Amino acid sequence: MKVVVSAEACQGHNRCAEICPEVFAIDRLGFAVARSGEVLPELTPRVLKAVENCPERAISIIESAAEAAEGRGAQNV
């Protein structure tokens, strides 16, 4: 799966970066950017925790085409 932070929604709470710094970077103004590419499976629980703790609901999970073919639903929060 991949992760996307909505630049419009992010307000720089930084909860995501604390929970999973491997995936969420913080820019000069303190807004979050998700590193591109597939999320390593071992990071998935913390990425999901980051999604659940964002007060702005700014983080989305985008499943890959392969995951979609397997029938796993996309989780947009």
Added chain:
Amino acid sequence: MTQLQPDEHGMHGMARALDHHGSGLDNALEDYRLLLDGCPIGHSDQYGGFTFVTKHADIEHISQDWQTFSAAQGVHVPPLYNRRPMKPIETDPPIALRYRELLLPHLTRRAVGAYATEIRAAIRGLLSRFDRTTVDVSTYFARPIPLITFASLMGLPSSDFDKYNDWVERIFYQRTHSPRDGVQAADELTRYFERFVRGDIPGTRETPVVNAIKTGSVDGRLLSSDEKVDICFLLFLGGIETTAWAIRSQLWFLAQRPELARWLAEDRSRILTAIEEMLRFFPPVPGLARTVTTRTTVRDHDFEPGERVVLLYGAANHDSDVFDDPDDVNLEREKNRHFAFGVGVHRCLGSNLARLEMRTALEEFLARFPKFRLTKETSWHGIEPLWLELASQGR
């Protein structure tokens, strides 16, 4: 004001007495439960009357819809006696974003990390000065920590701490008792920052935040003197009483749950998540206000232009639509999108700095005093004395 009671008008009669300050918070948990379940949007007669909002989803929506729900007419009910809007909090986009962009780079997690060593040393200093086994940890720990931090952030001299304490007391806590004194205190604070902005406070140092305020530009122009003062005013009010309240309420809670204090002391990496849960349960800012600009409907409530709306972050933090077992404290809570630092474009600028202070405070306190208990009953809210009997680590 004790627990809200339904009267012959039922929930709406009860709601009219809602007060989100002082003793109105004594039974916040029970009051919020009643309102969330029975009257999620209602009217209070306090402070000239306002509409309160309790549901998490509604507060999220309202906070993000700044066009309809403006901050520019003030965010405090009752007001804090600043004569001009505090900046950036009492402005709307686009100017609100321009002001925030001046300050955000200096308040990121990385930026506030520059103060970490200083803050830890100051906290250890406060703890080392506890000279007896029973200590008022509000006056001698929770309250000084953000003052020291604010002085570091703004390059201000520690010799002015008594002044700051006095202004905090009079502006926040007197406004519901002695408004005239609140006005005077706000004016004194304003004059202090006018001197500061002119460079007339002896013993000041230039820090990144001060440099940003002095040299930063907004829409291609430097800030006016008034704008600089209004930003300083907000930084002062935003970070001192709030953080003291948070640290105090966390120690208040842990003092009554020794097994949890011990659990945290055993592995202080647990403190990070625990603080988020305690912020959810004991938010330092129970609510802030917006003013409606255009007619809109939220959850069957018709909001009219000019209507004053108080967003009860404390209530939203107990919304069972968002939090499992919301009225239980779970220091390992995994899903915790609380609103203790607000939500939307006015998310607390100082949240990273506040978290650094709270974490360091609890780490150092528990390292030294893993065992402590309340010796005098007091409320969870505010910054009144908090008397604890401390058992030393013995090192």
